[in-house]
Amino acid sequence: MNSLIWTVIILTVLGCILALVLSLVARRFHVVEDPRIDAIEKALPGANCGGCGFAGCRAFSDAAVKAGNLDGRYCPVGGTPVMREVAAILGVQTEEKAPQVAVVRCNGSFANRPRVNDYDGLKSCKVKAALYAGDTHCPFGCVGCGDCVAACAFGALSLNAETGLPVVDEQKCTACGKCVQACPKHVMELRNKGPRGLRVFVSCINKDKGAVARKACAAACIGCGKCAKVCAHEAITVQDNVAYIDFTKCRLCKKCVAECPTGAIHAVNFPVLPKKEEEKKDE
Amino acid sequence: MGGVHPDDSKFARESRIEVLGVPQKVFVSMSQHLGAPAKPVVAVGDFVKTGQLLAEPGGFISACIHSPVSGTVKSVAPRKDLAGNMAMHVEIEVLGDLWEDSIDLSTKLIKDIPEDREAILQKIKDGGVVGLGGATFPTHVKLNPPPGKTAECLIINGAECEPFLTSDYRMMLEHPQEIVVGAAIMQKVLHACPCVIAIEENKPEAIAAMQKAVADLAYPDIRVAVLRKRYPQGGEKQLIDAVMHRQIPSGGLPVDVGAVVQNIMTAFAVYEAVQKNKPLISNVLTVTGDGVPANMQHNYLFRIGVPFSYIIEQAGGVPENTAKIVSGGPMMGKAFANLEATTVKGSSAVLYLSAERTRRKAEGPCIRCGRCADACPMGLEPFLLNRLAKAGDTQELENAAVQDCIECGCCLYSCPAQIPLLDRIRPAKAQVLGIIKSRNVKK
Amino acid sequence: MTDRYLVSPSPHIHAKASTDSLMRDVLIALLPVTVAAILFYGWSELLVLGVSLLSCALLEWAIAKWMMHDVRIANVPSALVTGLLLALNLPATAPWWVVFAGAVFAIGITKMSFGGLGQNIFNPAIAARVFLLVSFPKQMTVWAAPNGFLPVTDAISGATLLGKYNEGGMEALRALGYPGNHALFFDMGGSVGEISAGLLLLGFAYLLLRKVVKPWIPLSIFATIALISGIFHGVAPDTYTGPVLNLLAGGVILGACFMATDYVTSPMSAWGGVIYGAGIGFIVMMIRYFGSYPEGMSFAILIMNCFVPLIDRAFHQKKYGRG
Structure with a gap:
């Protein structure tokens, strides 16, 4: 019985001393933060x-x-x-930015872009892209090892097993830009989400000449310039055999989409019209 | 220290060097050497002779390129290299085989070495000679150490430690005297430093042939050294350690410890450039592979610029069961993504590998067996580098000396769990080297 | 170019050794002593072996499949090594449920809960043995006399030599005729794996020959044990057992050659291995001389397992061109 009392007393005293030390230390080393x-x-x-x-x-x-x-x-x-x-x-001002979303600028699905060799190294876009031009004849597009998927902290990206391309989940994408940094091929781009999510973009960055690009991928931008001609808002520029739509100028008229001979231009989230092809509005 | 012992697989060791013909068109790459691409000096429509200058050096570390054939320049345009990346090429349509007049085409051995050191260096430079051991570093730069540094030993690298490759071996058997003269020339350029011809112990015939040539020609201070067989014995750093028992400090050059290393084929090219006025327009390459029939194993003397597809066709086509075709040896060679690519100065082999031999297996967990660390010839710890590379910790990577990695592949080769160690370490090394470089620039 | 070929970074070839082949080599190395154990201990030993191997392999697979939801984590060959080592660490008389409990502890707790092969801190077989030893001391220390398919004459039944020493000191050993008439190879009661030093060393020689393990750890353990027992025995031969008995008796050889050398739970560098081995040897001798347990190999290995990360941190191999 005696020993029990002693134990209790010692522990209590010890606790008090330590608490005192702790609080003193906390006060002594307190960091004043704004x-x-x-x-x-x-x-x-x-x-x-x-x-x-x-x-x-x-x-x-x-x-x-x-x-x-x-x-x-x-x-x-x-x-x-x-x-x-x-x-x-x-107590300051902030810049107003339109909400953005990541887009995949590559049409090189397995169907569009035939594989010409099989990559057998570490499944990493960084490693694969550093090694060689890729397993298709298109040296510009997605190499499909999913570095962007791994980089996304929000689970907004996934690789589509059927196409081999990454798919962006618009609901989850926060436009943090991690995928843009992760992609060694610069396939990912942050674009304005657009009113009601409506947006039009060229889903290809192949800079090869038209014939070469087309041979490599059925849905490549061949730099023909038809879209730029038809655009009434001067939103489209063709440089290095590839068209680019400036999202600040685009008025979503979709004329370019109809004009594109390879279907490289995607219009997203538009209501389905009967005559529109299904494939152009996926992703 | 370190190293691995893969199967020798030198199936083509008995095949004599054959002279390979030329196709109707050749494509000469302007990026055949380490450093800046060469600048073409010919225009479309020009007629060029064999051995005529096609391009001049594009910078201090760069090299001349000469026409391997005679014919008409059809285009100077980008073309895909073996990795499928674009590089500038000169396309020549072959017409006959008309050589530059200044080139001595006789096979007579010329033993007497020119006296003027500068003149020799100029000839090597004008001949477009680059290191043919793999790195294709311009030879004239390497033979001219920066002020304050002197070569104490010239090492001629006849280790040929990569499995399958036999081109250096055949050269040592068939042209030992030319190689020794080439070595003596370089020795002269390096102010008569001692010269060691280093050969791995598994090539007794080559050792005997070289020893005989050294004795016959009786140049002062040249000897043959026999090295233990292991990969990468022929790596520059390992070779210097084995021959001179000196180690190059991290980030340093061989000449920092008084060493200059040149390959067997480079010695031969130096001989031809200096004694015969013949620029570097041909090289020897091995066509081989596992399970490839003997009649498809070749050592070819090829003109540099001949497409690989032509060589493969001449050698009997791609053998059955080939899963991967590699340019160079199995440990450090590059896999072909494009067989239409053209040969370059440093091309040393066309290697066919079966799926069984080459296919990577699924990565398992690290069982901490330590084989990668035992195998690393640089004394690094690849398991650790792999972990740090995954985490992206560049500071710790630098502390663990990732920048010293020579990318020999021993770690990945030896890992029983098939972890792609080097695949992960390589980009990490590039990143750390970039950081070190930018830090040095700031200083 | 119509065919599709493979493209990958170099190197393009790979050594033949794989995780599975290494595990297979360990199994092969343990084969002689396993066969001997079956011959000497008979059916009961077969039961122990069967239960241990089967439950370890099944548990590894089942836990990976249903609890970790990834069958690829399971490495059955390594689980078989654990199973075999566990069986060799048990007395032949161990009831099946004790063996099964050991398997659950080895695979489930020690290995898989840490993330499977390569992630565990402690050697699974040893951890399980210690778990069984403290949980079921009675079942774990009934050493059956060899009673199998071969007639054995001068076997010791009941307690082991070390057990006798632990109870009665040198006097008890002398009563048995120690030192002297014991052919030290086939007469050791104890765990079944401790039956024959010769066969264990034969298996270890195979591992060395195949370059599966390096000899530094066992050598360091043996040297430390010999040194410590040599000093103690030399100073006070009447109180302390000598080096020969200490090296050959108990689980020293089995533990040093097959369990202390487990890749996952031992240091990676040669010098690290020497320190680790010395630690094990020291702890074993301290337990044997001064502890309340007759044998300390398992405890020694477990304790030194804890130090492996620290040892690994301290010992690195010499880097090229850096002094």
């Missing part, structure tokens, strides 16, 4: 995806508070609503 850092971090999505260019949401908040402004600091995941909140905390 409360706005916590506030901003709380306002941010907390995904720590690095899409803003900082190591995480905390680093973003820290940098923003230190600088006292939001120049060049934008959270693509939270978008304008979150950035307004952050701006309010800091």
